[in-house]
Amino acid sequence: MKAIRILEHGGVEQLRRVDLPDPQPAPGEVQVGVSHVALNHLDVWVRRGVPRHSFGLPRIPGSDVAVQHEGRAWVLQPSWGCGLCNSCQSGRQDLCKKFKIRGESTDGGCASLLCVAPWMLLPVPKHLSAAEAASLPLTLLTAWHMLVGRAQLQRGERVLVQAGGSGVGVMAIQIARLFGCDVHATSADEGRRRRIAEMGAVPHPYEDIPKNFDVVVETVGKDTWEASCKALAWGGRLACCGATSGPEVGLNLRLLFFKQLTLLGSTMGGPAELRAAWREVEAGTIRPVVDRLLPMSRIGEAHGLLERRELFGKVVLEQDLE
Ligand SMILES: [Zn+2]
Incomplete structure (x- = not known):
C-alpha cells in the first residue's frame, strides 16, 4: 500500500x-x-x-x-x-x-x-x-471531555473559548451553545471573528476580553494563559487541553485561592464519551x-x-x- x-x-x-x-x-x-x-x-x-x-x-x-x-x-x-x-x-x-x-x-x-x-x-x-x-472525532471528543466531563458545564453558564476558530474551538463553541450557555470566543482575525458570530458566540480580539466567565477553554497556553485566568469569575473553572504557543506559564496563587478557581487538565476522552457526542452529530446539533x-x-x-x-x-x- x-x-x-x-x-x-x-x-x-x-x-x-x-x-x-x-x-x-x-x-x-x-x-x-x-x-x-x-x-x-x-x-x-x-x-x-x-x-x-x-x-x-x-x-x-x-x-x-x-x-x-x-x-x-x-x-x-x-x-x-x-x-x-x-x-x-x-x-x-x-x-x-x-x-x-x-x-x-x-x-x-x-x-x-x-x-x-x-x-x-x-x-x-x-x-x-x-x-x-x-x-x-478528535476535536469533538477533546472539547466534549473538557466541557462535559471535566468542567461539568451547567446550563446558562458564561463560557469563554480561547482561539475560537481552532479545531477544538469550533467544537467547544457548539457544545457550550448546546448547553444554552452565553458563549464568547477569541480570534486574532476579523474574518474569523465574523464566523464565530455566525456560530452564535460573541467574538473578541485577544486584546479585549471581558471578565466574569464561569468556564474558560484554554488551548493556546503561554500567549493567553494570564488573560484566561483574569477572565475567570469567582469560583470559575479553567479547562486546558493544549499549549500551541508554549507550555510554560506563570500562576498568581493569590488569584487562585482568593477567587477559588479550579484548574482542570484535560486530554482526549474515552470511547463512550465520543459515542455520546456522536449522537449530537447524528441529530445535526453539532456540525x-x-x-x-x-x-x-x-x-x-x-x-x-x-x-x-x-x-x-x-x-x-x-x-x-x-
Ligand atoms: Zn487501561
Missing part, C-alpha cells in the same frame, strides 16, 4: 510518501480502505517532535480517519485504552497508562489501508460527507466546520496552513496516494 510516513522529526519535508506491505488484520480486526484524514494540531507535534516525549518513529500520522467498509462510510475512534486496567474498567480509558491515540502512539490514517477492531467504527450520518465526518479539502499528497501544505493558523475549523485530506 501507499502511505505517508515520518522517519525523523522536523519540517514538512519529513512527511515522506512510501510504499509498504499491506497491513494484515490481527484476529478480530477488519481491513478498511482510507478515504479521508483530517489534520489536528497533534499532527504538527508528531511531525516536529516534543522534548522528552517519544512518538516511536517511523510513524504513519493521521488521527481522524474516514474509511470505507462493507460498502459504506465510517469514521474511526481516534483513541482507546487497554480495556483491562481499573481506569478502563471504570469507564475512564483516558486515564489508562496504555492509552493510545491513532497516528500518535500507533500508526495512523495517512495510508491506503488500515486494520481496525469493528467497535472503533462510527457510522457517517446520511446528512454528512465522509470528509465532513472525518473532521470531527463539522471544514475550512478546506486538499489531496492527501499535499499534506505538507496542509501542515503549513495549520501552523500559520490560516484555517477556520479543519483541513481534511482526500485519498490520492494510489
Whole structure:
C-alpha cells in the first residue's frame, strides 16, 4: 500500500510518501480502505517532535480517519485504552497508562489501508460527507471531555473559548451553545471573528476580553494563559487541553485561592464519551466546520496552513496516494 510516513522529526519535508506491505488484520480486526484524514494540531507535534516525549518513529500520522467498509462510510475512534486496567474498567480509558491515540502512539490514517477492531467504527450520518465526518472525532471528543466531563458545564453558564476558530474551538463553541450557555470566543482575525458570530458566540480580539466567565477553554497556553485566568469569575473553572504557543506559564496563587478557581487538565476522552457526542452529530446539533479539502499528497501544505493558523475549523485530506 501507499502511505505517508515520518522517519525523523522536523519540517514538512519529513512527511515522506512510501510504499509498504499491506497491513494484515490481527484476529478480530477488519481491513478498511482510507478515504479521508483530517489534520489536528497533534499532527504538527508528531511531525516536529516534543522534548522528552517519544512518538516511536517511523510513524504513519493521521488521527481522524474516514474509511470505507462493507460498502459504506465510517469514521474511526481516534483513541482507546487497554480495556483491562481499573481506569478502563471504570469507564475512564483516558486515564489508562496504555492509552493510545491513532497516528500518535500507533500508526495512523495517512495510508491506503488500515486494520481496525469493528467497535472503533462510527457510522457517517446520511446528512454528512465522509470528509465532513472525518473532521470531527478528535476535536469533538477533546472539547466534549473538557466541557462535559471535566468542567461539568451547567446550563446558562458564561463560557469563554480561547482561539475560537481552532479545531477544538469550533467544537467547544457548539457544545457550550448546546448547553444554552452565553458563549464568547477569541480570534486574532476579523474574518474569523465574523464566523464565530455566525456560530452564535460573541467574538473578541485577544486584546479585549471581558471578565466574569464561569468556564474558560484554554488551548493556546503561554500567549493567553494570564488573560484566561483574569477572565475567570469567582469560583470559575479553567479547562486546558493544549499549549500551541508554549507550555510554560506563570500562576498568581493569590488569584487562585482568593477567587477559588479550579484548574482542570484535560486530554482526549474515552470511547463512550465520543459515542455520546456522536449522537449530537447524528441529530445535526453539532456540525463539522471544514475550512478546506486538499489531496492527501499535499499534506505538507496542509501542515503549513495549520501552523500559520490560516484555517477556520479543519483541513481534511482526500485519498490520492494510489
Ligand atoms: Zn487501561
